Amino acid sequence: MAKDAKPADDGADAPPKKSKKLLIIIIVLVLLLLVGGGAAAFLLMGSNHDEELDEDEVAEETVKKPAKKKDNALPPTFVNLDPFTVNLVPEVGDQYLQVALSLELDTPESQAQLALLMPRIRNNVTLLLSSKKASELQPKEGKEKLATEIMDEINGGINPPTKNKRGELVPSEGPVVSVLFTSFIIQ
Structure with missing residues (x-):
């Protein structure tokens, strides 16, 4: 067992x-x-x-546009605008500004879009120019600032600025790359 x-x-x-x-x-x-x-x-x-994403990040991302690729093989496209003659804001008597502009565009196709909106563009630029004083426009920095303001005004007329979530205006990018003065006379 x-x-x-x-x-x-x-x-x-x-x-x-x-x-x-x-x-x-x-x-x-x-x-x-x-x-x-x-x-x-x-x-x-x-x-x-x-x-x-945060609301601000979403708003900024929706406003941003993809960067336009510039083809270096194409020559730049320039458009000459008819001269502008406006009264300046008076400082010492009546003063006038006569200016002729050339616009550099991002693509040749933008020229047609610019031509369609020319009355709005001329109106916006005339209003901007007539709001200036001669003393503001005399120095080189004043002319450079004016060129930037004209570019923003034209691009804003073509592609109006949008508002972000905070209610701030976000400037839009447009076809105008630069504004060049071909004549600038203050009397």
Whole structure:
């Protein structure tokens, strides 16, 4: 009987070994599921975070336009405008400004768009020029500032500025790259 008792003891030891292996396998599987679930949640939350941008960032991104690629092989396109003659804001008597402009455009196709809107453009530039004083326009910096303002005014007439989420006007980019003075006379 002693021999029969030993196998019974061996049988009692064997089931705990199987349960330990089974327990280890279950723990490993649970850990793998947790790690996999955590990785999936991280990936889903990460892609969701990219979509939920700040309101200002969304507004700025919608206003921005892709940068126009300038083909260096094409010569620049220039358009001459008829001369402008306006009364300046009086400082010491009546003063007049006569100015002739050339506009550099980004593409040759922009010339047609500019021609269609010429009455609006001439109106905006005339209003801008007549709001200036002779003393503002005398120095070189004044003329450079005026050229920038004319460019913004023309581009704004073609592509009106838009408002961002804060209500601020965002200037639009237009076809005019630069404004060149071909004649500038103050009397």
